[in-house]
Amino acid sequence: MPDETPATIELFRDDARLRECPATVLAVDERGVRLDRTVFYPHGGGQAGDRGELVLADGTALAIADTRKGERPGEVVHVPFAAQEALLAQLQPGAAVTARIDWERRHRHMRFHTATHLLCALVPHPVDGCSITADYARLDFHMNEPLDKEALNAGLARLVGEAHPVSHRWISDAELDANPGLVRSMSVQPPRGTGRVRLMDVDGVDLQPCGGTHVANTAEIGGVVVTKIEKKSAMTRRVVLGFAAP
Template sequence: MSAPLFRTDAYLREAEARVSAHTLEGGIVLDACLFYPTGGGQPGDSGQLHWHGENGLCSIGIATAVKGEGGDIILLPSEPAALPPVGSVVVQSLDWDRRHRHMRVHTALHLLSVVIPLPVSGGQIAADKGRLDFDMPQAPEDRAEIEEALNVLVSLDLPVTEEWITDAELAANPDLVKTMSVMPPMGAGHVRLVRIGEGETQIDLQPCGGTHVSRLGEIGRLRLGKIEKKGKQNRRVYLHLDS
């Protein structure tokens, strides 16, 4: 199992690890992984690995990371190249700007689910925008109000924190789950919750496995994008980072 370093510190940009395996498809498995694997609508991280080989310093580009079996995270090279040998120590280096933009967008989508308090049937994150699909038969008429409400929340600069509860506690509190199509990962005995605000200033609490900014002010100004009809009951709402 790859220890998920991104889970304990989403701001960690470089870290050492040891190569524990290669996959038949040419992927790389590390014993401790800095790269977030594709999941929950959030793309896998990209970056590089560096190590000392027989002929000096070697490196390989990582295009993305995906989930493997048994908790492994598999790093997929951006092009065919010699892989770091199993057992060797590598330095992982993230494409930090891309990761941080994913964090900003992901937290912004949590805010969107606060401003539009309807069940969510899907979502997707990119480096400049994101979208949520809502159980929303009619498109909202107050686009300007939605955008303003989002930016007011960002300006509050509330803290974004996490906590863990048991599977049983989540089952006893089903209202914590906003997504209709994707259930939070269960079966390991505990589930991660992401909280925005604290005490009387709390505005959101929901299960989530993705990476987030530590304070809302990091998101920056938001712009509401297209609202598309996706079926009889669904509306797809896009949200953009202004910079």
């Protein structure tokens, strides 16, 4: 019999600054916990999934190690750390919880993810790989020309210092089809099927489909630098970003 559990309302899509929300448990199985709504971002588009906790009505908390997309569209699975069977047993469908993310870790994801959009503006080539974690971010560009680390760092510092607003809007699948040049990624295509696509806009700098979490202004990124440039293949140049030392 098909799983008829409703899709999770993904609150982070419209407000990446939400740190917690009330939620109701929809299902608990060997994969983890599904909620009717969440502030937890599931791993995807190169960005790591959120960690945090689900706080039960009595104040006890189930620690969440990762967040993943489920098998069906709109399914978000909160994956607990091991050895929490007693707490999991309390999470029956219908139970009320507070979903609370590890905000410091999430904010690092947001800063790095927005920084990769600045990097896309500085390196006008297609992207064929991406990884965004709390400790570093990397983009693989489809190109064979050499890249200058000092020039990229100067460009990043300029764009951060110029304090460009960052916002998003939704467009239809048809609008995206009519503007294929908006898609920069070769390896991860914008999700389709819901009839709309989320477009991230770094004002005057970068515009492309993206489902990740971002800061509200490039100034919020803070000190970010290119730590490494690698030639991964004849047509791939990898750029790794890190936060500048305080």
